[in-house]
Every structure is written in structure tokens, then in C-alpha cells.
Amino acid sequence: MxxxxxxxxxxxxxxxxxxxxxxxxxxxxxxxxxxxxxxxxxxPFCHLHAGGNLYREISLDQCESLLKQSIEFVKFYPYVVNARPTVIAVPVSDNGDPAALERRLTHLAAFYQNLVDDDPSNAVLGKPVHYFKSYSKDDLRRLSKLSQPCDLTDLEHWLIPFSQQVDLERLKYPVYAVQEFGLSLxxxxxxxxxxxxxxxxxxxxxxxxxxxxxxxxxxxxxxxxxxxxxxxxxxxxxxxxxxxxxxxxxxxxEERLVEFKAAYVTQWSEKNGKWPEVIFHGERGTPNGMAQLTPYADGMFQLHGMTKEITLFRDGLAATKNGSAQPQLPNYLINKINHGWQATIIEERGRKAIEHVAQFLPNFKTATVAGKPLFGAQQIPGRxxxxxxxxxxxxxxxxxxxxxxxxxxxxxxxxxxxxxxxxxxxxxxxxxxxxxxxxxxxxxxxxxxxxxxxxxxxxxxxxxx
Known part of the structure; x- marks a missing residue:
């Protein structure tokens, strides 16, 4: 019926x-x-956003909504997540304070615990008590001397390749490992x-x-x-x-914004272990914008760099005007959506993405561009x-x-x-x-x-x- x-x-x-x-x-x-x-x-999407921890500027209400919605999404679509943690770090060059991240993560862990108490099936991100963990510089130095086990049963097992490759002097401490999973488009x-x-x-x-x-x-x-x-x-x-x-x-x-963004597909043969996702916070739209390293199978990594030379684009954020509800992106971006990218542009912007990540992971400079970008435009209601x-x-x-x-x-x-x-x-x-x-x-x-x-x-x- x-x-x-x-x-x-x-x-x-x-x-x-x-x-x-x-x-x-x-x-x-x-x-x-x-x-x-x-x-x-x-x-493209590559991240579950279970708590919104990639975005320091959003409210706690948005973080709670994203956490709750992510849990429901995983329950509706089993087998679509890549269940590995995300490492979140604040570079020395950034104005951010790791302590502010910890306050928010503590709040979200308690919110997650309440959701699990209401319905045990909500524990799709693991136990709430393990939602996040902090690591000092000494912790990372200790981990850098270990070999990653085949069975990754603890958050710190995921940080071993990170601790071995990251430039420890370029970060503020602590850094955090969070149960923010990947999402397979x-x-x-x-x-x-x-x-x-x-x-x-x-x-x-x-x-x-x-x-x-x-x-x-x-x-x-x-x-x-x-x-x-x-x-x-x-x-x-x-x-x-x-x-x-x-x-x-x-x-x-209706008023809305439209934004064009791209992520770059790379391969890194010297990955040395099974990687978590890694986020280096930064001011959006500046040369020091956030760097994001998303791992996949076979040494593939998807890269975001929140600069206008990598993920963001000149005039890539458009607003409604002249009485129309449809924002107008520039023609060169519409051409990318409709007709694809030139090979030289793929290589050029892909290399810039690699270099952006390599400032924190020096050996990543040996990575290569491994395919066309994942790209598209998305709408944002309001202003x-x-x-x-x-x-x-x-x-x-x-x-x-x-x-x-x-x-x-x-x-x-x-x-x-x-x-x-x-x-x-x-x-x-x-x-x-x-x-x-x-x-x-x-x-x-x-x-x-x-x-x-x-x-x-x-x-x-x-x-x-």
C-alpha cells in the first residue's frame, strides 16, 4: 500500500x-x-563532519547539529564511511589557540555521550569517552620511535606515521585526534x-x-x-x-550564495603506514589557509588548501543580485563545471596543493598529481x-x-x-x-x-x- x-x-x-x-x-x-x-x-565530499571540527568559526549549535546529523546519516547509509580519526593541529604561524579547540571538543564529547545514553545505536563513532584525545610534543616524539602495528586498536596507533613525518617545530600544542571519519562519495x-x-x-x-x-x-x-x-x-x-x-x-x-571549490587527487608512495586524516588550521582565503590531507587506499590522498590558488578561486563566491535567486559564477568556472579542466591547470594547482601540505609534512613534496580534481559548486542559503x-x-x-x-x-x-x-x-x-x-x-x-x-x-x- x-x-x-x-x-x-x-x-x-x-x-x-x-x-x-x-x-x-x-x-x-x-x-x-x-x-x-x-x-x-x-x-565533492570526503568528510563526515561529525562535530564540525574543521571549522573554528562556526557556532556550537552548528557543531551539535552536524554531529547529530552525521550519526543519523551513517545509520541510514552503512558502509560509506572510512573509519579513521582526524588529527587537528594549529600551526605556529596561525593565531588560533589549541585550548579553544579542547573546550569545544570537551563539549561535543559530552553531547555525544548524551546521544548515546538516549539511544545506544548512536555510538557509530565509537565510545564517547574516546571521541578525542590530546597529544603533546613529547607524546609525538615518543610515538615517532614506534612502528605502527597492523591492528590499529588505539587512537595513538594512527598518529605514528603523522609523528614521524610532521615538522614538530611548526605546530602549537597539544594537537588532537578526533573521531571525525571520512565519507566516500x-x-x-x-x-x-x-x-x-x-x-x-x-x-x-x-x-x-x-x-x-x-x-x-x-x-x-x-x-x-x-x-x-x-x-x-x-x-x-x-x-x-x-x-x-x-x-x-x-x-x-530567495537570497543565497554559491561557491566553487576543488580538491586534488594525489599519490604518495612514501606514506609509511596507515594515515589518519590531517587538518592544519589556517585563515581561510589567505596564503596560510587550512591544509587538509584525506587518506584513501593505495597511497591516494585528496588535498584541500583553503587558499585562492588551490581549493578556492578568484570570484568563486557569488551572491544573489538584480532580483534573481540564482547567483552567477564567472564563465571560467562554469566552463570547468560543464567542460572539465585543462591538463596544465590540473598539474599546476595540484602541485600547489602538494606544496601547501609539504610545509608541514616535508616528505610529502615527493607526492604526484594522480588524476583530475574533485570539484563543483555548492549553494549556501542566506548571506x-x-x-x-x-x-x-x-x-x-x-x-x-x-x-x-x-x-x-x-x-x-x-x-x-x-x-x-x-x-x-x-x-x-x-x-x-x-x-x-x-x-x-x-x-x-x-x-x-x-x-x-x-x-x-x-x-x-x-x-x-
């Missing part, structure tokens, strides 16, 4: 796909409309594809683009290309950085460029826009939509207690590797780490 209402979700990124999957699992008829040839092919995409295919009430329309959208009685007439329009009771706008295009069709004067926790807003009747900044917020958006539109109309569904048919971890990784290969990325980025 299914709900009689029909929902059109526009946009098949992680937000639109997650909302579609969740609603379909509740028995609702959903049509997912994606203009590209595959799902979850938007801006390709395994998320694989999970969505496999689970969507098993739902007969979820219709995925690829290579389809909205031509017209008009209110009709208590719903919407939606036209795709030259096809006749079809009626839907609800429309969900999950168009990512093009969310404003649909808003303009409906004359919704606050530091906003990191966002999910859904409701405009016209029976119209919602999903605008997430972090992938883990997408499930929260789905739940809010469901509770606003459907809980009062819901009927009992057979098999309600088991909405998710189990999919094997090996099936997900196999599909993920195929997706990576199709998109011309190293299959190593899809493997469990």
Missing part, C-alpha cells in the same frame, strides 16, 4: 537522492528528476543506486531537465523537455548550486558564508527547497519534509519495520569502484579505507 500523493524531486545530488530514497521507503510515490547521466555527481552514490533500484515507487529520470513548472490547484504541473506536463502534489527543489533557477521560475526572491549546517526551507504551498552545505545534512532535510507533509496522512505500510533491504558491503564497493572508473577517477577513492 502506498500514499496517494505524488512527489517530484528536482536534482539527483546527495540531497535530492537521499530525500527521494527516504520518502520512497515510507511508501510515497516519488519521481527523481536529474539532468545528468548519473546520481550523486555534484560537488562513490560508496554513497553506489548505496543510493542499489537501494533506489529496489523500490518500485521510486522512478529515476536521468538526462531530464525541467522546462516549465506551474502551480495547479493544490499541486504542480511539471514539464520535462518537449514532453507533456505531468501533475505532482509536491515539488522538492534540490538543484544544488542551480537551486535559484527553479526559484526564479516561481518568482521566489552567511560560514554557514555549515543547513537543510530545508518551505516556500510556496507544497514546495520545498533542500539546500545542504554538508552531505550529512541531507537525511535531516528528508525527515523534516516527511513530518511536515505526510505524517498526518500516513497509512500503515506492510514491512514498515524493515524498510531497507540489506545490501552487502562488497556489492556497494564493487558498484562504487565502477562509478569511479566511469567518472575517470582512481578506483582507490571508492575502496573502504
Amino acid at each position: 502506498k500514499l496517494s500523493r505524488k512527489v517530484a524531486v528536482i536534482g539527483g545530488g546527495v540531497a535530492g537522492s537521499t530525500v527521494s530514497l527516504f520518502l520512497a521507503q515510507q511508501g510515497i510515490d516519488v519521481t527523481l528528476i536529474e539532468k545528468g547521466d548519473s546520481l550523486v555527481n555534484g560537488p 562513490f560508496r554513497v552514490a553506489a548505496s543510493i543506486q542499489l537501494r533506489s533500484a529496489a523500490l518500485p515507487n521510486l522512478d529515476v529520470k536521468l538526462n531530464s531537465e525541467i522546462k516549465e513548472l506551474h502551480p495547479n490547484r493544490n499541486g504542480w504541473d511539471v514539464q520535462l523537455g518537449d514532453n507533456a506536463s505531468e501533475f505532482y502534489d509536491f515539488v522538492i527543489n534540490a538543484c544544488g548550486f542551480e537551486t535559484g533557477i527553479i526559484d526564479d521560475m516561481l518568482d521566489c526572491k 552567511n558564508a560560514t554557514l555549515r549546517s543547513a537543510d530545508v526551507s518551505f516556500g510556496h504551498a507544497n514546495y520545498a527547497r533542500v539546500e545542504i552545505v554538508k552531505a550529512s545534512s541531507s537525511l535531516e532535510a528528508a525527515k523534516k519534509i516527511y513530518h511536515k507533509w505526510f505524517t498526518t496522512q500516513r497509512i500503515n505500510l506492510p514491512g514498515d519495520s524493515d524498510k531497507r533491504k540489506p545490501i552487502r558491503k562488497t556489492d556497494i564497493e564493487s558498484r562504487a569502484r565502477s562509478i569511479a572508473k566511469q567518472r575517470q577517477y582512481p578506483e582507490s577513492l571508492a575502496k573502504a579505507y
Whole structure:
């Protein structure tokens, strides 16, 4: 049995796909409309953000939201995380204070403990008492003399290769190891594809683009290309950085930002052990912007450098203006989205990313650029460029826009939509207690590797780490 209402979700990124999957699992008829040839092919994500510790500038409320949303995301999508800690360090050249990080981490550990006390299944990041641990310079010197064991049973085991490679004189102390896991874009995409295919009430329309959208009685007439329009009771706008295009069709004067960013795929044969993720804090947009080293299988590392020469771009942050809800990025960035990158630019910016990390890990200068960047543009609702926790807003009747900044917020958006539109109309569904048919971890990784290969990325980025 299914709900009689029909929902059109526009946009098949992680937000639109997650909302579609969740609603379909509740028995609702959903049509997912994606203009590209595959799902979850938007801006890159590589980090769960369970606590928002990469961002010193955001509020504790945002940190708590990201922690809670990340836990729910992992429970909804098993097998998509790379379960290794993140090392967070403050360079000597930075104005930050490690003590401020510890105060926030202590607060988040207590918040995590409360979530686990309420529901033991929330302990997806390990025991709350082990959420983070601090390390002094002497601790790192001691660890640098050890060999990393094959069985990594303690946080400090992960810090052994870091302690052996980092320039200890360039850091303030203590540094912190936090249970902030990695997130595999390709395994998320694989999970969505496999689970969507098993739902007969979820219709995925690829290579389809909205031509017209008009209110009709208590719903919407939606036209795709030259096809006749079809009626839907609800429309969900999950168009990512093009969310404003649909808003303009409906004359919704929403304010938002759009930001273009890129991360660089590198390989480091001298990695000497199994690495954690590593964050060196820095002032965003300056030459000393944050450096981020994200490990994958086979010695692959994804790099962010929050400078305008690496991850950020000239005029890469655009705001709404002139009465339109769609911010306009410069043409040279739109060309990257639509047509890809020149090989010389990939090498040039990739080398700059390597050099940015090598200022703290000198041996990393031997790393090589190993593929095209992961890149894209994302929307940020409102005018606050530091906003990191966002999910859904409701405009016209029976119209919602999903605008997430972090992938883990997408499930929260789905739940809010469901509770606003459907809980009062819901009927009992057979098999309600088991909405998710189990999919094997090996099936997900196999599909993920195929997706990576199709998109011309190293299959190593899809493997469990």
C-alpha cells in the first residue's frame, strides 16, 4: 500500500537522492528528476563532519547539529564511511589557540555521550569517552620511535606515521585526534543506486531537465523537455548550486550564495603506514589557509588548501543580485563545471596543493598529481558564508527547497519534509519495520569502484579505507 500523493524531486545530488530514497521507503510515490547521466555527481565530499571540527568559526549549535546529523546519516547509509580519526593541529604561524579547540571538543564529547545514553545505536563513532584525545610534543616524539602495528586498536596507533613525518617545530600544542571519519562519495552514490533500484515507487529520470513548472490547484504541473506536463502534489527543489533557477521560475526572491571549490587527487608512495586524516588550521582565503590531507587506499590522498590558488578561486563566491535567486559564477568556472579542466591547470594547482601540505609534512613534496580534481559548486542559503549546517526551507504551498552545505545534512532535510507533509496522512505500510533491504558491503564497493572508473577517477577513492 502506498500514499496517494505524488512527489517530484528536482536534482539527483546527495540531497535530492537521499530525500527521494527516504520518502520512497515510507511508501510515497516519488519521481527523481536529474539532468545528468548519473546520481550523486555534484560537488565533492570526503568528510563526515561529525562535530564540525574543521571549522573554528562556526557556532556550537552548528557543531551539535552536524554531529547529530552525521550519526543519523551513517545509520541510514552503512558502509560509506572510512573509519579513521582526524588529527587537528594549529600551526605556529596561525593565531588560533589549541585550548579553544579542547573546550569545544570537551563539549561535543559530552553531547555525544548524551546521544548515546538516549539511544545506544548512536555510538557509530565509537565510545564517547574516546571521541578525542590530546597529544603533546613529547607524546609525538615518543610515538615517532614506534612502528605502527597492523591492528590499529588505539587512537595513538594512527598518529605514528603523522609523528614521524610532521615538522614538530611548526605546530602549537597539544594537537588532537578526533573521531571525525571520512565519507566516500562513490560508496554513497553506489548505496543510493542499489537501494533506489529496489523500490518500485521510486522512478529515476536521468538526462531530464525541467522546462516549465506551474502551480495547479493544490499541486504542480511539471514539464520535462518537449514532453507533456505531468501533475505532482509536491515539488522538492534540490538543484544544488542551480537551486535559484527553479526559484526564479516561481518568482521566489530567495537570497543565497554559491561557491566553487576543488580538491586534488594525489599519490604518495612514501606514506609509511596507515594515515589518519590531517587538518592544519589556517585563515581561510589567505596564503596560510587550512591544509587538509584525506587518506584513501593505495597511497591516494585528496588535498584541500583553503587558499585562492588551490581549493578556492578568484570570484568563486557569488551572491544573489538584480532580483534573481540564482547567483552567477564567472564563465571560467562554469566552463570547468560543464567542460572539465585543462591538463596544465590540473598539474599546476595540484602541485600547489602538494606544496601547501609539504610545509608541514616535508616528505610529502615527493607526492604526484594522480588524476583530475574533485570539484563543483555548492549553494549556501542566506548571506552567511560560514554557514555549515543547513537543510530545508518551505516556500510556496507544497514546495520545498533542500539546500545542504554538508552531505550529512541531507537525511535531516528528508525527515523534516516527511513530518511536515505526510505524517498526518500516513497509512500503515506492510514491512514498515524493515524498510531497507540489506545490501552487502562488497556489492556497494564493487558498484562504487565502477562509478569511479566511469567518472575517470582512481578506483582507490571508492575502496573502504
